[in-house]
Amino acid sequence: MNNTIRRLFVAVALCLLAAAVYVSVFRGPGSPFDRQAWNDARSMEGEIRCLRGRMLRDLRERVIRPGMTRQAITDQLGNPDAERNGEMAYGLGFCAGPGETSSLIIHLDNRGLVTHTSLVGL
Numbered sequence: 001m002n003n004t005i006r007r008l009f010v011a012v013a014l015c016l017l018a019a020a021v022y023v024s025v026f027r028g029p030g031s032p033f034d035r036q037a038w039n040d041a042r043s044m045e046g047e048i049r050c051l052r053g054r055m056l057r058d059l060r061e062r063v064i065r066p067g068m069t070r071q072a073i074t075d076q077l078g079n080p081d082a083e084r085n086g087e088m089a090y091g092l093g094f095c096a097g098p099g100e101t102s103s104l105i106i107h108l109d110n111r112g113l114v115t116h117t118s119l120v121g122l
Helices: 003-027 035-040 044-048 056-063 070-077
Strands: 082-084 087-097 100-108 114-120
Touching: 035 070, 044 087, 056 100, 070 087
Parallel strands: none
Antiparallel strands: 082 087, 087 100, 100 114
């Protein structure tokens, strides 16, 4: 097999893997949010398996609500992985595909209350 065909094969395989991860995380049934599992998923294995990402749908629909305080968020999710300018970032793991990390961003107003969430890297 020459290099061009080998590269094409690898590219197609990576695209299929990324699509499968996307479908399983964001179109599949997902997992219910579990505080202990969320915190345990900070491991490399948790990131590779996108364990936090699987809880994302339930987290955004049921757990994180507009008007929640920063303290209520950290009580549920722990301290953010990064924080700046009224945004709290939590890593989800390699949910977009191999080598591409994703994050949940929780936006706060000037009073420290949740306004909305967004996703980065998906």
